[in-house]
Amino acid sequence: MMKKLITKTCEEIMTTLYKPTVFAVDGLLAQGLFILAGSPKVGKSWLALELCLSVTKGEPLLERPTQQGSALYFCLEDSYQRIQSRLYELTDVPSDKLFFSLKADTIGNGLEEQIIKFKSEHDDLRLVVIDTLQMVRNETESSYGSDYAEIVPLKNLAEQLGITIVLVHHLRKAADSDPFNMISGSTGLSGATDGQLVLKKDKRGGTQAVLYVTGRDIEDQEMSLTKQGAKWVLADKHEDKPPDLFAFAVHDMMTELCSFKGSATELCGLLKAKFGGEYFANRLTRDMFRKAYELRDLGVTFEPKRSNGQRLLLLRYDKNSDSSDGKMLMPEQPQTADPTVTMESDDCSETVENAASADDDGSTSADSFTDPAPEAAVPADGAADPEFVLINGKQVPIVSFSLDDLLHRSAAKIRAQLYNERGITVPEFKLAP
Known part of the structure; x- marks a missing residue:
């Protein structure tokens, strides 16, 4: 009997919050x-160990932030003595969240159950490294079908447990212009994995290497690395990316609007008028979905809607659900924002009731707001101009925050992280007077 075909429309997928x-x-x-593949003795196991230490300590790896949690490292070609020696080369402080095992069952013959049991004992398990893949394989034949079928259970397990599993593997000796084609075995290994990292040295005894990265949820990258002692570090100089302030901008605007119903173009116009910068209607809905969990923690919910053939956005703000307690989160931007544009609204404490009783045909747009006479913006310290600090040759305004502000922001970030990763809702705390 044919199984029922289950489908979703493009509209359903694009308007569902994942x-x-x-x-x-x-x-x-x-x-x-x-x-994670590389030639023998290239340093991939050192990189894998550094990865585990960084994740368990919550420290950056190759200047990238990590999500802290426990890690399980299957060192299947090493001894505890060799692991000890490497650990002391990398750190003086042990991590109580990093665990090692010298033995493991093979894929399909107990390995999955071992990882599941470890996860049940360590709920914060974030990372599993298997060094090397060859030690947990059963198949001797290497074809696309056999390679894919053998490791796809580990892919399913990673999705089931919500963890990252890294298989340390070897490269073929034959050179190729595409480093990912050098991964030993068939392309079935690449097809069954979510991403591949290839570590290549120009010279066997050299200290320079390139880490090639590709994957489904990550951008293709080539990272130039150099060995400093036992650690791999970035050789290239990278400018820090500007912080993503989209959620802060929407939050701060909604604390004044309380509710909004209008097109993406109208919302972009309001954001640009209030904060300066560039906001694009064709990207705004996408950005709202990407930041939906962060916005919800800040008391802002949204819903896409069709009305008379027009796509609209419905936004609501509830101060009682705002982890920042209604504080403004956007840094001052006197060089871009228009100080003459302000927005007035009723008390947001009645947001839910007002929104629920609003006429379906009513909308909140740029025409709903008036521009009062401009007022001079004066910094909190009374100075005529804000203070700046030079970062990478650029002037960045110094913004002061109170201790309460910093505590609220940190708490909001932690609550959002717990909700995103574990579905745990932590109520807002109140500071003692």
Whole structure:
């Protein structure tokens, strides 16, 4: 009997809020199954060990933030003595979240159950490294079908447990212009994994290498590395990316609007008028979905809607659900924002009731707001101009925050992280007077 075909429309997919991808290493290793491949003695096991230490300590790896949690490292070609020696080369402080095993069952013959049991005992398990893949394989034949079928259970397990599994593997001796074609075995290994990392040295005894990265949820990258002692570090100089303030901008605007109903173009116009910068209607809905969990923690919910053939966005703000307690989160931007544009609204404490009783045909747009006479913006310290600090040759305004502000922001970030990763809702705390 033919099974029923289950489908979703393009509209359903694009208007459904999905849980965001969680990264063990930001932009480098997401939840799922990955291969870290390199030639023998190239330093891939050192990089794998440094990865485990970084994740368990919550420290950056290759200047990328990590999500802290426990890690399980299957060192199947090493001894505890060799592991001890490497650990002391990398750190003086042990991590109580990093665990090692010298033996493991093979794929399909107990390995999955071993990892599941470890996860049940360590709920914060973030990362599993298997060094090497060859030690847990059963198949001797290497074809696309056999390679794919053998390791796909680990991919399914990573998705089931919400963790990252890294398989340390070897490269073929034959050179290729595409480093990912050098991964030993058939392309079935690449097909079954969510991403691949290839570590290549120009000279066997050299200290320079390139880490090639590709994957489903990560951008293709080539990272120039150099060995400093036992650690791999970035050789290239990278400018820090500007912070993503989209959620802060929407939050701060909604604390004044309380509710909004209008097109993406109208919302972009309001954001640009209030904060300056560039906001694009064709990207705004996408950005709202990407930041939906962060916005919800800040008391802002949204819903896409069709009305008379027009696509609209419905936004609501509830101060009682705002982890920042209604505080403004956007840094001052006197060089871009228009100080003459302000927005007035009623008390947001009645947001839910007002929104529920609003006429379906009513909308909140740029025409709903008036521009009062401009007022001079004066910094809190009374100075005529804000203070600046030079970062990478650029002037960045110094913004002061109170201790309460910093505590609220840190708490909001932790609550959002717990909700995104574990679905746990932590109520807002109140500071003692």
